[in-house]
Amino acid sequence: MAYSFDFSSVLSGDHLHWLIDGLILTLELTVCCWLLAFAWAVVLLILRNSTFKPAEWFVAAFVEVHQNIPLLVQVLFWYFAMPEFFPEAIRTWINERNSEFILAMFAVAFCMSAYMSEALRSGMRAIPHTQYEAGRVLGFGYLRTMRYIVLPQAIKHAIPPLLNYSLLLFKNTSIAMAIGVHELTYQSREIENDTFRTFETFAVVTVIYMAISFLIMMAGAAYERRQLVPTR
Template sequence: MALDFSSVVTGHFGQMIVDGAAITLQLALGAWLLAMFIALLLVVIRLTAYRPGVWLVRIYVSYHRNVPTLIQLMMWYFAIPSLLPESLQMWINDFNAEFLFALFALGLCQAAYFSEDIRSGLRAIPEGQSEAARALGMGYVRTMRSVILPQGIRNALPAVVNHTVLLFKNTSLAMVIGVMELTYVKRDIENQTFRTFEAYLVGTLGYLAVSLLLMGAGALLARHFQRAYAR
């Protein structure tokens, strides 16, 4: 059978792809923002050296880094709602429960990776940097803002970019709980057209294009930080 890509990208199917890609990008962005916010909180707790808090952060990180993301998605969608009152379950279902649970699961999972990336970036900075800043009369906040954090972000950037790409790719796992993202849509198109190769190749190229764009943006940011640091 001859290849026919037009049959999977035109008309109704083309609109399905656009809608699926939009949901994928929304899910990735929402999960990234949630993950980064939680990651910064985890890093702050680690920096306080408050022992119970440090242990809780370690448990959080260990759980999310060692339990498969797919299992976490299924826990959020199938297990956790069963513990909620029925009225609350119905309320959540009215607000696209599949998307919300996927966003929470991916965001909470990725926060563990981001927090370790940021913490590693901060740990790579010699302690003499803080001591020198304080010797110049800088307070803690100014030292963190002007000296420590810029270097920490620069150190953590490659790892954060890699895990951002991983987060984007992991959005495809949301199809198992019914989120109509790009992978879900491509499978639906394949079922309707029986154009398996064409459908999945278009989806593959979509993921590849966005992943390369993210990596390219990360490279540009890294170059910017290197130039700023060299001044």
Template sequence: MNQHINFSVILQGQYAGILIKGIELTFELALFSWILAFVLGVVLATIRMTNNRIAKGLVSAFVAYHRNVPMLVQIMMWYFALPSLLPQATQMWINQYNGEFLFSVIAIGLCMAAYISEDIRSGLRGIPHGQFEASRALGLSYIRSMWYVILPQAMRIAIPPLVNHTVLLFKNSSLAMAIGVAELTYATRQVENYTFRTFESYMVASVFYLLLSLVIMAAGALLTRHYRIPGSR
């Protein structure tokens, strides 16, 4: 017998609480992963713009690995494979202190850092080399030249792809459910199992992901217009 669509069943009481906790954990997972990805992405892009062949080769290998291996495999690698190399006591300690969340942040952050580093590198390549030479002529070191002169301009150019990959990171946070992180997709699965309201459960999750993605893209569009370099398209 077909059930009538009824969203009130999952939007109140304990089921609503499960979804709210899932949403909160999704925000935390996405935020910490993005911070790791952005900081590491800046470092990788800066290193790749140097003349050190060994450093550039290592960064290139890092980027190639994380861009070509599925993120789900990377999450499982961090959660199942790498901890198996640690002492048993360390494994037990990690499991006691929410290791699923920690390893998800690391895996997602490292993976997205590869994409973000390429976004920033494309922005860096869009800055005339003469500006770097001028800053060096003024006595600034390589790091100071990048930090105070080149990177701020490169970030303005890189905003559109950075926003796209921020949305991708946010959506890919759902992959953490594979190792038991109780984010929104995991919570939705729980509610669906408890209530048998499959359509309502996944529709609520879909609407949430859609709305947040649209908000991120809208914020990115505002940032792009505000920080657009005059004369650029």
């Protein structure tokens, strides 16, 4: 007997609302993770390029740990183990404000910050040493030289890998379902369990993920082309 496709059960009623709610939460998680990951990646880059050896060792260890441990393990560690190290007040505050979302955000962001910091570091290697000397001539210290001269150029050189890691970050938010975050993948499982329409459910979710991934790639490519346009 031929299989009868029925997408109406997935794309109507409460199930459609579940998909929309999951998509919104996925996008919120992606944005929060990206902002935190990029900010922390910049901090890691500044620490690693300083002359303070313990800071360099800390960053090197941080990058190795987060690049070599599966993200799922990191998410589970943040959810089950990390709260035990927090003061009672912070643990209570997190539990009262969607602890699953917050802890998943930190886990994914810290993992991706390790990759982003290395991308920025690679971009920094393309900057001539004379740029650092120019900062000293202008009377800038290390931090001001990094902020006004080095980092803007490093980001331009690092756009292609940063785009790839941004796309990877978006896809990795699906792992948050393991600790109960009601993002898109979690909602798709709920719909599949409720309707028993496995193909239709995951076909719809696949299309959504692919569409957003293409949008991210197109936005990144447009930004890269804009940065490469010579200024007059």
